[in-house]
Amino acid sequence: MSLKELQRDADGHLTNNKEWTEEIAKELAAEEGIDLLTERHWKVINLMRKEFLEKGDAPSIRKLTKESGVDTKELYALFPKGPAKKAAKIAGIPKPKGCV
Amino acid sequence: MENTGNEPIKKVSIIVSKGSLEGIYPALIMANGARMEGIDASMFFTFFGMDAVIEKRMDYIKVATVGNPGLHMSTIVGMIPGMSAFATKMMKKEMEKLDIPPVREFITMIHDAGCEIYACKASVEMFHLAKKDFCKEVDDIISVGQFYEKSAGAQIIFT
Numbered sequence: 001m002s003l004k005e006l007q008r009d010a011d012g013h014l015t016n017n018k019e020w021t022e023e024i025a026k027e028l029a030a031e032e033g034i035d036l037l038t039e040r041h042w043k044v045i046n047l048m049r050k051e052f053l054e055k056g057d058a059p060s061i062r063k064l065t066k067e068s069g070v071d072t073k074e075l076y077a078l079f080p081k082g083p084a085k086k087a088a089k090i091a092g093i094p095k096p097k098g099c100v
Numbered sequence: 101m102e103n104t105g106n107e108p109i110k111k112v113s114i115i116v117s118k119g120s121l122e123g124i125y126p127a128l129i130m131a132n133g134a135r136m137e138g139i140d141a142s143m144f145f146t147f148f149g150m151d152a153v154i155e156k157r158m159d160y161i162k163v164a165t166v167g168n169p170g171l172h173m174s175t176i177v178g179m180i181p182g183m184s185a186f187a188t189k190m191m192k193k194e195m196e197k198l199d200i201p202p203v204r205e206f207i208t209m210i211h212d213a214g215c216e217i218y219a220c221k222a223s224v225e226m227f228h229l230a231k232k233d234f235c236k237e238v239d240d241i242i243s244v245g246q247f248y249e250k251s252a253g254a255q256i257i258f259t
Binding site: 065 | 129132133135136137138198199200201205208209212213214
């Protein structure tokens with residue numbers, strides 16, 4: 001399946017997170033202007049997915065930085081213009097519901 | 101600035117004038133939330149709001165238990181020694197559950213997220229303070245005029 005065939009919500013997040021693959025993640029990242037997903041990006045993306053699949057929501061920025069070892073500055077550098085939303089999109093999960 | 105009504109917000113300037121926990125946190129949450137959404141943000145601490153960025157005060161921010169009708173507590177009860185510390189402890193516990201950090205950690209997090217942090221020159225002079233009295237995240241002490249210059253194109257929020 002390529003990204004074009006998948007259903008997405010108004011913000012462009014996948015509606016079915018089970019359809020997500022690493023290849024799809026690369027396509028989603030390119031849409032967000034991230035041409036290359038580094039090992040640091042993957043650390044964040046994988047943690048976002050894991051937390052969502054376990055708890056039903058993406059982690060807060062604080063939890064994300066504490067558990068991934070990627071600090072706030074780096075997080076904003078990896079995912080410019082809104083890290084939580086962007087990382088969630090690339091991870092194939094909905095926009096985080098939390099305020100922090 | 102002209103806003104047609106449905107233009108997405110690109111920049112916010114948040115003024116914090118109160119030094120109680122309930123005066124400071126909403127502003128911190130809004131500033132952090134703005135950065136999370138990719139919105140540029142700056143914070144301007146004035147009057148007692150400066151307590152949130154004063155090195156010796158920022159770890160001791162408390163809920164106001166007197167003159168705070170939202171707590172539904174009579175003034176006489178709110179006056180009991182230790183009541184403010186107790187209410188603060190309860191509230192901090194609830195905030196921790198939501199992953200809302202303590203003031204110092206929150207200020208660092210917001211600053212690392214790219215939010216600029218300023219203290220108000222008039223207030224600094226009034227309280228006989230200097231740059232060294234503030235936490236390292238405070239970028240500068242600026243006048244009202246400078247604040248407006250830096251807020252060009254921003255929505256200004258006063259708390």
